[in-house]
Amino acid sequence: MNGCFITGFPGFLASMLLKEMLKLYKECEFVLLVHPSQIEKAKDLAANRPNVRLFTGDITMAGLRLSPEQTDWLKNHITHVFHLAAVYDLAVPEQIAANINITGTRNINAFVKELPHLARYVYFSTAYVSGKRTGLIKEDELDAGQTFKNHYESTKFAAEKLVAELDGVPYTIIRPGVVVGHSKTGETIKFDGPYFIMRFLDKLRYVPVPYLGKSEALFNVVPFDYIIDATLCLAESDDAVNKVFHLTDPSPYESRKLYRMICEELIGKAPSWTIPPAVVEFMLSFSFFRRFFKVEKEALEYFRCACQYDAANTSKVLVKAGVQCPDFKDYVSSMVAYYKENRKDPEKLVYIK
Incomplete structure (x- = not known):
């Protein structure tokens, strides 16, 4: 990885992902898209990191509210995009969920299509795009006419469809289960x-x-360290291009x-x-x-x-790297x-x- 663009910072998963990537990719340049309301917290967490840049922006706005100079720099340097920014509240009102999860993803999709050096676009969805479905849920299934328990699920479902419809973009879709603390x-x-x-x-x-x-x-439930390890493995695996992965507990x-x-x-x-x-x-x-x-x-x-969430695709790729869910x-x-x-x-x- 040469240049990584991460949304959702200073959120927990984005912060933990960055922390692990800084250990593994010492020569990589990282750009964190930070909402204006979170910039002071982001500065504290990213302090003293010479290869980390904070760009103030907003995924709900066209162009991500970036300056022309910032956009040009990103086009020249970014090879990997990790889109984690979303609203995860189960009780979130519909309009707020739609604005962040759907409009936000649509704007990130437009952004990644303009990156000439893009090697991978990693999109964080959720296993619960399955909504109220029952029985075995496979990784290559999305729209089965399901209904949903809340606006979080329905908007993440709509957002994932937007990613899956991208043409010519090497994406990887991550569907975690319920994420808990470090194992x-x-x-x-x-x-x-x-x-x-x-x-x-x-x-x-x-x-x-x-x-x-x-x-x-x-x-x-799955511990977040498994999510991070699996995500980084999938982000560099050729076997993960344009595929969906359940990061769920196999048992x-x-x-x-x-x-x-x-x-x-x-x-x-x-x-x-x-x-x-x-x-x-x-x-x-x-x-x-x-x-x-x-x-x-x-x-x-x-x-x-x-x-039950089938994770056959996930197991095939992760076993090669020795990554497994505790x-x-x-x-x-x-x-x-x-x-x-x-x-x-x-x-x-x-x-x-």
Whole structure:
């Protein structure tokens, strides 16, 4: 890699991706597209890096709000583009999601088409473009007439279609599952997704703990270090050109079992009874209960998602580089330990309405 353009900085995955790439590609020049509202934070994180440039811009605007001089420089130097900027909030309003996820991707697509030295365009989608589909979901499937659980899913689906329709652009589409902390250190930036389980259990440590229904649905979580390692492998593999990859757990646990493992690790006991999911959903329809348990209602859907994500393409490419997804049971202790140490950090808490 000679020149890399990364969106989404100083977001967590973009920051972790840059950190790893700085170790591997010491001669590479990095350009980070940073929204004006995030520029001071970005400066702090990228300080003292002579091969890192910060360009203030906006993916929702034509030309990315870059100057002609910046655009010319990028055309002469950029070989790889990593598009991570998106809105990931499950409760995001439709117009905001569409503006960032769809319009933003359309503008990045237009930008990459103007790069004469482009070797790869890596687009971060999500496994949940599958929406409400059930059963086996394959990597070469996208539009199966599915409906969606929220505007995040529907706009990421529409955005991925735009990337897949690009002609003459060497793209690679990444579809992660639910991303959690580092498999060794537990480090993460936000306590959402499975961390809502921990926030819920924090309120129940002195009473008999319930299972949340009897669902046998699989819950697909992946640590971010696997996402980073896999992404960098795919970004340079000729076998990944114009293909889609599920960065998901090939052997995910049932939601009920994953819930029990977290419960035992966090509060030292297993659930002993079952509460119907309809009751939980009803309770979380009231803001008082959502704020008390610190859980988003929208998160419940992902614990009863009755589908399995096939990752055959991913396995074929990553096995050559020795990259594989860790087993949840091997890193749940690190994940919980990090949560316990940082659960009162306001920067990591997701505000619940």
